[in-house]
Every structure is written in C-alpha cells, then in structure tokens.
Amino acid sequence: MPDPALDALMLPFADRRLAWPEAGALFLRAREGAALHAHAPRERVVCEQSFRPAHDALQRAGFQVRAGGGDAFPLVLALPPRQRDEARALLARALARTAPGGRVVAAMANDAGARSGQADFEALLGPAQSMSKYKSRVFWAGTGRADAALAEAWQGLDAPRPILDGRFRSRPGVFAWDRIDPASALLARHLPGDLAGHGADLGAGWGFLSDCVLARCPGVGALDVVEAEARALDCARENLAVHAPRVALEFLWHDVTAGLPRRYDFIVTNPPFHALRGEPRPDIGRAFIAAAAAAMRPGGQLWLVANRQLPYEQALASGFARVDEVARADGYKVVRAVKG
Known part of the structure; x- marks a missing residue:
C-alpha cells in the first residue's frame, strides 16, 4: 500500500x-x-x-x-x-x-x-x-x-489516565480512548450471560468488551485478551486485573489476521476496519472472522459487531454453520455465529 x-x-x-x-x-x-x-x-x-x-x-x-x-x-x-x-x-x-x-x-x-x-x-x-x-x-x-x-x-500527554468516572484507564491514541464506542456498546447490550469455558476478545483495545464478558458471565473460566497495539494492551491489563482472582487471563500482543494460537469455546470481537494509517480495510474484519472460525471449537459462538454495510456475510457463512443477526441500530449490526 x-x-x-x-x-x-x-x-x-x-x-x-x-x-x-x-x-x-x-x-x-x-x-x-x-x-x-x-x-x-x-x-x-x-x-x-x-x-x-x-x-x-x-x-x-x-x-x-x-x-x-x-x-x-x-x-x-x-x-x-x-x-x-x-x-x-x-x-x-x-x-x-x-x-x-x-x-x-x-x-x-x-x-x-x-x-x-x-x-x-x-x-x-x-x-x-x-x-x-x-x-x-x-x-x-x-x-x-x-x-x-x-x-x-x-x-506525559499520552500516559494512561482514568476515564469514564474512573471506572477504567486508557490513553490518547488508543481506539476510542476516552469513551465507549457505539459499536462496542451495542454488542455489550446483547451479549448473553451464559457464555462459558475458554473465550477470547479479539482486538480488545483497552478492555471494555472483556470486562463486560467477565462481569456478566460467571461460567467463563479463562479469557485471552488479544490486541495488536501494545499501548492498548497495557491498559487492558490494568482494567481487567480486578477479574484475575476468578478467571485465568492471558494478554496476547498479537496480530489476529495471522491466526490464533489455541481453540476457544466463544469469541467476542469488534474488529477494526481501518489500517494503521486510517485507510479503509474491510479485509481485516474478514480475516478476523476467518481466524475466529479456524480457532472455534464445534458448537462455539462468535459474537461480532460491525458497521452494517461491511461485507462480512460470505466470510461468516463459509466459517460457521449458523449465522443470525441479533440486532441492528445506529448503523451497526450484531451477529451471532455458531461453529458446526
């Protein structure tokens, strides 16, 4: 490019x-x-x-x-x-x-x-x-x-600092660094409470969706927090420390598009659709879906949020046995996909 x-x-x-x-x-x-x-x-x-x-x-x-x-x-x-x-x-x-x-x-x-x-x-x-x-x-x-x-x-202008009334810590330059972005907020509203086993949050940012999963789903025993930007991953490590006594957390500085290192019972993700310099890259989201499908155990669930116009349907259909649109609002769609 x-x-x-x-x-x-x-x-x-x-x-x-x-x-x-x-x-x-x-x-x-x-x-x-x-x-x-x-x-x-x-x-x-x-x-x-x-x-x-x-x-x-x-x-x-x-x-x-x-x-x-x-x-x-x-x-x-x-x-x-x-x-x-x-x-x-x-x-x-x-x-x-x-x-x-x-x-x-x-x-x-x-x-x-x-x-x-x-x-x-x-x-x-x-x-x-x-x-x-x-x-x-x-x-x-x-x-x-x-x-x-x-x-x-x-x-110190990009140093981590409290955000959202001190509930979390984040830093300038991280995606949606001082707020909950609308897509993640929509997914959070529709995540079920029965996710269980070993899961992953792909493109976890400063940890908002991971925190939602861990707070809502008592059946989760382990969660991999996967993020490509080390500056964001450091914030996620701080934000999720409160859950560490109950859940096995692993923080992976990793490029999801290169594949995932293990198998999962569930995955949540708000995949990026822009590259480092800001140019549109819907292929990154499709690569996230392919990586999730390859790493999912049979019967496992992918919960994904994306801009509703992004062409992810073919990637979802090729990797999962069942795909359902759970919600659509404010220009975004929430999808639940189940591995066959």
Whole structure:
C-alpha cells in the first residue's frame, strides 16, 4: 500500500540533504515500505513499533525492531500519528532519545495534520527545514534550540489516565480512548450471560468488551485478551486485573489476521476496519472472522459487531454453520455465529 508520509520522510536522504550517521539512527513508530528499503541502510536503523502487524512487517523485511527502548542516537526519525496528544508525546520522546548534537526528522501526511504537526515540531525544537511532496510534509531540526520545559510537559500527554468516572484507564491514541464506542456498546447490550469455558476478545483495545464478558458471565473460566497495539494492551491489563482472582487471563500482543494460537469455546470481537494509517480495510474484519472460525471449537459462538454495510456475510457463512443477526441500530449490526 502507498505510504505518503514514509515516502516524504525519506526525501531529505534521497536528495542527500541528510546522511545516515555511522553510529546509527532510531525510527519511532516505524513502518516498512519501499522508500525505507530504498534509502535506509538496514544495519544502521533501529525501529520501534508497538503495533504488532507493523512490527512484524519490519522484522520480516530484515530491520532490527523492538517495542520500546531507552538508548540515544545521533539521528531520530518519527512518524507522528493523527491524535495530537500522542503526536506531541512522540516528539518529546524523539527529543529525549536524540544524542547531544543530534537531529530529529519527522513527517506527516497533509490530511493527518502535517501543518499543525510542523508547528508543534518547531515549538519544541525551534525553526525547522522542510520539504513537501506526496501530499505530505517532512521537517527536521537539530536539538540545540529545544524547549526543555515544553518537552517535559509533553512527555506525559499520552500516559494512561482514568476515564469514564474512573471506572477504567486508557490513553490518547488508543481506539476510542476516552469513551465507549457505539459499536462496542451495542454488542455489550446483547451479549448473553451464559457464555462459558475458554473465550477470547479479539482486538480488545483497552478492555471494555472483556470486562463486560467477565462481569456478566460467571461460567467463563479463562479469557485471552488479544490486541495488536501494545499501548492498548497495557491498559487492558490494568482494567481487567480486578477479574484475575476468578478467571485465568492471558494478554496476547498479537496480530489476529495471522491466526490464533489455541481453540476457544466463544469469541467476542469488534474488529477494526481501518489500517494503521486510517485507510479503509474491510479485509481485516474478514480475516478476523476467518481466524475466529479456524480457532472455534464445534458448537462455539462468535459474537461480532460491525458497521452494517461491511461485507462480512460470505466470510461468516463459509466459517460457521449458523449465522443470525441479533440486532441492528445506529448503523451497526450484531451477529451471532455458531461453529458446526
């Protein structure tokens, strides 16, 4: 898939305005793509990515990749996200991970907030050089004029904090980070109380649906909380700790589309239908359904919520013996599918 922000990020290296330091570079929220292959020396780039599919793609491409770290580099690259608090925290983290005398380079697509992203970048680091192409913008600066007080203020902007009157904890940048999204709320209203055995919540986010299952279904003895974004999974671990004395909980940082590691008696899911950069991807939802069908024990139930126009019927029919639409409201549908 095209990645305009990544293409823009590599422009100063393609034009030889910037060079890769011998001591190596750090790439925060890194993504694999053709521009990275063309212009980044694999042996001199350390990638950090907390989203498992992007993490795994970088690893398969031969890059050194990890979920986090603490060492400093003479060059730090970043692809700030659309969510502004998370983006500002990422810029502060990039500054903190830059060695003295080093440089920070960031890029954003125009429709993801490139203009305001550059303004934030320059507020933190001072005047920046920039280039625009691919409907995106790349900007870079040294650290000599950085605002230390602003960096300290921004470092905690994406930290976990209480939400929903303190019932849960979440953080900016996580899906529906400070609210219960309407689709999950609809599914929660229709979940039965007799789910039992070993289940899974696929794409669990900060843990809302898992909490509903565990609070409502005393027959559940074990639950796998499966989430691709490590930042969200950390919140789910906190939010579900109250259930740990009664239920065996396992938290899996995992890409559901790659398949599931065990068999289940039931699965609940509000599958994503957009990719990391926000483009529509209904194939992700179909892959969730296929993974659920392959991992379900005979007689097991899938409870799924989705936008009602998403074309999931064929995937459901091919994986399950019985498929029923349980509810339809506010543009969403709740489906119960039973494994034959």
